[in-house]
Amino acid sequence: MRRFCHVPLCRRVAAASHGGHPHQPPLPPPEWIEPYTDLSDPSPYAASSASSSPTPSPWLARVVSLVLRSPPATLAADLRAFCATFLLRLSPAFVAAALRSPHLLPNPLPSLHFYRSLPSAVAADLLSHPHHLVSCYVSLLRSFAHSSSSSSREAAPDADAAAAHARQLVAELRAHGDTALRHLTPSSSASLIRSLAALGLAEELLWAWKAMRLAGVEPSRLIYNCLLDGLVNAGLLDTAVNVFDAMSTEDQVRPDVVSYNILIKGYCRAGRAHDAMARLSEMQEQAKLTPDKVTYLTLMQCHYSEGTFPVCIGLFQEMEERGMGNDIPQHAYVLVIGALCKDGKPFEGMAVFERMLKRGCAANAAIYTALIDSMGKFGREKEAMAFFERMKDSGLKLDSVTYGVIVNCLCRFGKLDEAVACFRSCQEKGIAVNAIFYTSLIDGFGKAGMVDQSKELFEEMIAKGFVPDSYCYNVLIDGLAKSGRMDDACALYKRMEDDGCDQTVYTYTILIDGLFKEHKNEEALKFWDAMIDKGITPTAAAFRTLASGLCLSGKFSRACRILDELAPMGVIPETAHEDMINVLCKAGRFKQACKLADGIVQKGREIPGRVRTMMINALRKAGNTDLAVKLVHSKIGIGYERSGSIKRRVKFQTLFQ
Template structure:
């Protein structure tokens, strides 16, 4: 009996000790998911778990997310699952807290036995970084670290599209190609959307050549391109200046072309100056029933007006009104300017009245076009009065000053500039106003006053531009002030302003007229050494020499151009023929035409030499 009681006491002690040890150990933490129901039985939208809201609220109000997350999980004996982390990162409350979202992402990966982040978490975090107001370098560094942290995670094609779309929005081309290679390594076939994401990212990152290669690969081995694909590649061609290739792709699309396709090619053609091509594409849009965006209609109207076809532009505007498309101020301004340049001032002013009837307020460009219209109609006084009426418009003042100068009323042009500078409030004179006044003075042969006016530009806060120097150089050389013209030329070069073709031609013409041919050639060569090629400078020099009767110097200039390889001999002959014809030396022009000068050779024993242009002035020479 005693032995049985001892055995029972030992068993009770063992049971009580095991019970006390079990009571002292903490239970295991539970993984909490993002949704309440994880089964596929329940239909309808899944209800998010309340743990998602608690975690987001904690991150929103926490100054130390890592410590607060640790305390939160210890208190409730939970661990955050990959699905819950991904759902929390999608919360709108974290959109303006990218640092807290990154801390949650890093902290979750450090949990014991945490499986791996889901791909949705990477996508959500990349979207959050793209929308965050972070410095670009910091944002890109965080995104690159995320992408490189994908590790051995498989990237299936459906999820690859979302990931590539996020990377493309941030312009991270290298990371985007990394994900593309990972998807290919996973054995997935890229979809049309995936190709479109890659193409869009390459085009937005200014890699049009790479985008075209991907497009060729897609047409050869991938799925059939859709309208979005074609639009992206058309944009790539247009950004690279290959408008013809973009138009060929547009024609290849056929009936699948939409308004974005047409708009992209029309914008490229307008930038290239092909206004007729813009009108042809617009007509094709109308024939196919494709709705033209308002800005496309504006480009077509402006292009037709620039080509001197304002009546066709007015027809386009009437068709816009018939379709219910609202016209803007730019459309009527283009029509006004087009009719003005066509010499129909009455119809141009009618466009202004129609513009006001439709409730559109004229802007600065419109007022400038009205002033230009009045000046072309021979009404510079009315143009000046219009500019005064709209005193806050420097464009209108510049047009009025230019109109007065072209009408030979230089004093009134300068007075209008002085009135503008003296007025308190309103527009201040800009470089265009000063340039117009200086051009008026130079036309009147008052280049010295124009140079003095340039000295006042700095006081008004204006910097002399290439147009300013071109006006002064041309005015000085026309006034036979070669030395002052060269001084202005030197100031232009010292200021780092690239000379225009008009300034170079005026300089070359003026120096040659003064007999300083070598100096003119040296100035042209110095321009070429700086990368500024003076187009037409030698032609102007030859014309000036022939017009001044300096035929010997003209012949030496032609020989020098051939010997130094400035122009091909046949081109030099053509320039010389035109210069002689314009100078009234038809006899020498005919002699040059029927000779071998410049293009033929003469043998002196075993030596073959080109027939020089200087032989043109030798009456007894055999040419």
């Protein structure tokens, strides 16, 4: 028969302090200690309600504190000594309760050491009490999951180490077999699945799901959602969709807003923004659920990262229209203002900013920085600097990103002395400058034609240990090219290669532009070919540069040939045809532009109506209103003429007849 330890803590502590006395009578055998004081507490003043949680034994706190205090190397010995001193034996329920304690939860490694350091007798007792054994493992896994999800603590293992420990624990738990796992309860299965989901252990997660079903636990919607989240976080989107579909067939666990939010997150992470948006409609129209701030924030973040700013902005407007105004999280403002700024609408961004303040939501450095940057790009020097002053007044901390934007703005406004002064003062103030600061300055001096200063800054940057990236090389190459120093520019192109920095479509565009301006057409074409050979996809701007250079030097058909070569490679810059027509019109070569337009239509590369609109716009842009008007009032491009019995489309070249 087990004997439980009911001796009050104070008396046992007093007894222990006299241990070792030569005349002390022989000690009684150790007594089991249980985690909670007996329900038949003799004190009439103890919490009496049957539903209240049991009073923890004072030993619980002492053991937990010992676990947290002892170094791993001595924990086993310290535990033995502790039990010997107080004549205690830890019961399986006690061990399980200690591991469940809120003090051990944030400390997975001490918890694990505790479990590993249990005296062999205690470990053996646990084996014969599978309910407590399972509870120990569930608590340990919860602790590792907690440490990997909460912000990094010094004592906590990193995410990989936590996952490795967790994998080992699951392996041990599995080794105990199905008999032990039958003791999984609804709450312990929920905890297990949540932990494994948070740790991103997909295989273990699916095993736990099966173990739970084996134990006869009916999954709740919460458990389903945890499983969904774990699958999505592990990148198993297809499996998650299957689970989601399975939920949809059961009334009890029909997907709720959280289920939809998790699935939407999955699509967003897989780069399937379109499917994510389809689920947004589905949840409203079929499931009759109302999207919440998490739904909107997930989708806004997705579209912001993908650069589909108008959709991001539209989602925000939907939030406002739904009257969620007072519950819009700050991060939604960061995203919508950022999107408006990047979409070239800084003043609309400003309006949202004021609305945000009115609603009582505070601004942060990201919002100010995005607005300042956008005002600068829009050439609104006064507004940008006034907003910077406002940011300073707001008391927000100015960090290197904000200063990076300020230096960039000053460079853009041609205030190079002020830009350098700001940059140097950052260095003095201990604000970490980086390659971006240098890139802005190099660009600023290059654009001002002071390319020697650019080169000096470039060398200073390297001397300070910053590695120039392609952005940085490109602005310097651009500066050199704009100053007509093509030899230096080409030398830097070589240096990029030697330094292991990849040339980009920008690098080639800058060089091609510079070489055409120097009338070195063949060299420019060589760079174009080198770019194609490297597998770099030309952008619309790159092709425009090439076409412009060729057309202006009278090599109109060469440009057309290159455009035709791009087609079989599957690369046709979207606006290539438009760009070519524009370039030719701008150069006054309207007849050639019309010939090209006919060729494009004949080859079925464009819709005739669209080409016609392009021509009209290009003529207007080039200042040739007469021809534009003539084209508007003609059937050219879209109409047909009879030539005998055959109907023929009216050609663009008839404009000149």
